[in-house]
Amino acid sequence: MTTEARKMAAWTLGAFRDRSMLTMMTLFKSLVRNKLEYCCPPWNPSKISYIQTIENVQKQFTKKINGLQELDYWERLLRLKLLSLQRRRERYSIIHVWKMYHGLAPNNIGLKFYTSPRLETRVTIPKFNQQAQSSYSTAYDNSFAIKAARLWNILPKSVNSITLLEPFKAGLRSFLNQFPDKPPVKGYTPPNGNSLLDWCAAGGNGVCA
Structure with missing residues (x-):
């Protein structure tokens, strides 16, 4: 590639x-x-x-x-x-979850959606089997089903409730623009891994759900 x-x-x-x-x-x-x-x-x-x-x-x-x-x-x-290529990949993941929710892409990984009165559409994060080998934890965290679900769940109601694709993309872009985009590259010392999940864990500028 x-x-x-x-x-x-x-x-x-x-x-x-x-x-x-x-x-x-x-x-x-x-x-x-x-x-x-x-x-x-x-x-x-x-x-x-x-x-x-x-x-x-x-x-x-x-x-x-x-x-x-x-x-x-x-x-x-x-x-x-x-956008960094890293940030664009996370953007694509979020858009794909939106498409699965609205029936525009097959939900063949079995994401389970539910509605929260305050946060609108959310995805249930499957629990990690604590009895499994610890080496499986990384694979669990990095799987598309888990990572994409977590990315979706940081969206505010004003974004995840949009029902048309192009307006959703526009709303998502405005949301992404509120985060620093400092991808890890050689010769630089990034403040974190630059994932949206990292920025939200650090406070998220008050914009994370």
Whole structure:
């Protein structure tokens, strides 16, 4: 996956000399990023080294943009109004849960939804079997069913109650913009793992449900 994305990035940079922001971002979004995001919700990694490897493709590509070479990666994301690839994978997971709830995607992992008067639509988090081997705990926490459910459950009622897809995406984007986006990349010391769950655990700027 990352190998193919790096190859495409190298080909793109060799084939096009224009390094303007508009051209570079158009090329990246249309030719490179899709190779890093195919079916990304199920395989969304939690291991820092994997996150760094994927994120490095976007980090190196955006470093070639005219006028941004002296900025660090986190600053470039802000200047470009660009989400990290890590944050985009969590966004896709949340959108997929919304689609399952509204019957637009099969709920083949058996997520159980319920309605809370205060928080609207929630997902029941299956309990971890405490009798199971401790090594299974990591697999449990990193599984799509658990991680996606936890991500969904941080959404406020104003977002999770939206019933149309495009307005939901717009509401979700506004929600995401309230969190710092400082993905773990080599050479940087992030304040946490940068997951929305990490930011919410740290207080979440008062926006987490």
